[in-house]
Amino acid sequence: MTLIDRASKAGHQAEVYRIRRKAVHVRLHEGELSLVAHRDRSACALRVIHDGRLGASFAESPSQDGLLEDASAAARFGQGVSFAFASALSLAASDAGFNPKTADLTAGDLIDVAVGVRDRITASVPGAAVNLVCEAASGERSVETTEGAAAEEAFSRVTLGVEVPFAAGGGGAAGRRISVGPEEVPDAWLEELIERSSWGAAPSVPSTGRLPVLLSPYASSLLTQTLAACLGSGSVSKGASPLAEKVGQQILSERLTMREDPTHAGHPYARAFDDEGVAVKPRTVIENGVLQGFLTDLAGAEDLGTSSTGNALRRTMFSQKIEDAPVPNWLGAIIEPGEQPWRELMAGIEEGILVTRTAGLHSCNLLQGQYAVQASGFHIRDGQPIGYLERVMLAGNVFEDFRAVRAVSREQEVTADAEMEVAGLAPYILLDSAQVTVG
């Protein structure tokens, strides 16, 4: 008898979430092979509703002893809910995020890729101590409920991360590619990485004060993570979000339009259903800076008196285990592109900074929109990078600084968050100014 059948027989509504992840990973440190790793893990999370109360349990497999009994015991004191688990999906599960070739990749294949990339870089930068990781991951994810939902989809990802050290030390130019299946690494991508490593010939100290800030696609997490905190139904329904009453109002620059679309075929982390088995669907969340709606899961939708938008994710910034309860998040945040090439945006900066990475956002008051992060990247003067940033802190308020956006680039890049297992697309964003403080 399956776990769902046993739960049903016990008079429970039940939801079984299962995931299996397999991966092979190779790492080159300073140009030399340093690690070969394999992973084969499975996990099963059970939620039951009994007499209107919710309980949960977790184990490695649905056959592990005590899984149903633990969830039943928890439900005796659990959350009072009136929502039902997902019913049969209106959208068939797809394999949009899966390429079978990825599952066939071996450690030997990945070593060949890694060594090939290293050799192409050192052909241009002789002696460069390149750090590199290459990983092929694949698996299956499923949600089954007593209400009739039964969806399963496969996923796969090939990730290549490369760091080319700056000549002056103090870090390096880092790039990451992520795709559903194996792909050639384009010359242009490697050439840009090598060019950026040459910008790090020396550190350069910008002025302290409000400066123009060009955020690279990965640094746009300042915006997406803040919005995830403020648009999630948990903070909205409790009135803690400053955006709770601002649907239909201008909250960001009119140059910013953000869509939620986890369905992109061939896109890493593409999916047909969220972690509660609710079908995901593309929609616009912010249109020309005007807020259109929130991100909800089943419980949050119940609180707001709406239906789930299919944004439940069993991962948070602080925990990447599926044993955590689903919470609303972006599953495929897409920031729409603009008109100009990003290099033109940089060329128009008299003095400012190009931010490629930030650190410390998790310790900021995201609900307030407040951020104070350490910025990595490059100091720009007269439109040119003149050195890498050291001891630079970037601070301000998202809802003020992203109101004054000078331009958005026409290029978009994939912004995958491997910990959260979500991906999106983002352009370069040029803020009119933000507070830059040099220590």
Add this chain to the structure above:
Amino acid sequence: MRQRLRAALEGLNVDYADIRFDEERKTEITLGNGRVEKMAVFSPRGGHVRAYVNGAKAIASFSRLEDARGAAERTAAAARAAAAHGNRPVRLAEAPVVDREFAVFTAHDPRSISLREKHDLLRDYEALATAVPDVVMTQFMYADSYAQRAFANTQGTAVSHEHLISHILGVVVGRRGDAVRRAYFAVGGSSDFGRLVNREEMLRESLATLDELLSAKPAVAGVYPVVVDPYGAGVFIHEAFGHTSEADLVLHEPVLRERLALGAEIGSTILNVVDDPTLPDRGGSYSVDDEGVLGRRTRLITAGKVAGRLHSRETAAALGEPITGNCRASDAGFEPLVRMSNTIIESGTSSLDEMIASIDDGYYVAGGAGGQGGIDFTFGARWARRIRGGKLGEMVSDANLSGNLFRTLKGISMVGDDQLLFEYFDCGKGSFDGVQMTTRICAGAPHIKIDNITVGGVSE
């Protein structure tokens, strides 16, 4: 279980291999805005293998104990294959063979407390918070975990060890107009359930701070002298120096290898820092690490000079330094990494009043709201007060601090005669299969004064 693991390694054609398996039992309860948001009982388990052949290393994780032998064989084969690729040789430092069990003993075992009692304790704390005007969101979490861990290697070590920990973490969000601020309440971090009860006074203090914080303006950005309270200083030493004491980071960063050589002058002469997993029943306390090496106290900074660093057997061999027993994984599904245990700044001689009186224009920053380490580090304060003319002034919000490790440690000009350790602390560190979050870690410090540090905030 350790004998079963030992058997899984028999006959492998490798230079060295080890294997771990964890079985854990966790209870988590979350209350939010007066109702139960989570009531869950978890039973995660999993294992991990490492194999070394001619200096090549392979690792693998697996889910079921019955898969241990297969995982060991596949990992050994992967290491042999990797050895053919001309890799960077990996060696392991010698470590004594340990063959024993380590049990946990506690006066108030959280496993003996019913779900109902745990729920009611949490409910009573939350009720104090929800009764406060302007509080719009509360989230109070109770968690306990009992883990049985086993380890064996091909050199004869076979250990099993138990871990038991419980804590309560409360987050209270207040909103006054457009101002949204948070207060925190964290107790426990040990095997003793008794540390979780009768802590109302601590929560009331935190709620009073929230009330003041809701009317506070953000900090003004700049470079200032600051006095950091023991919790903030604990986060500071964890983020700013602790992570750079983890030898795997030193090994991979040429600048750190050079500047953190043993004996190098890194801080002011009044600065003394230790890492000590042998402290009784603290968050970062343990008997044996995940390489079967016994935990021990390690001096990291003595009178401002680098006195030691934290090691795995790999990093100790690579740097030619003694093993310290600091190689740990958040659970058996992960590769063990070099991790801190209880990392502490030792007390000095200055009083808090002397520190504040020494500052003409600066900040008093309090509480640790997390951070990120490295040569350049950042950490957030829960709240701060402006210091003007040697006196504490108005409260300010959103004071995040950032600095350069070497400048900042040398800028510590006063160390307080007090000391506090966090009860609850967590930390994430990246590994190939994701960030490993752990709550089995702790930090502590006295008040300290830093002469110049960057405060991220708004422009004046």
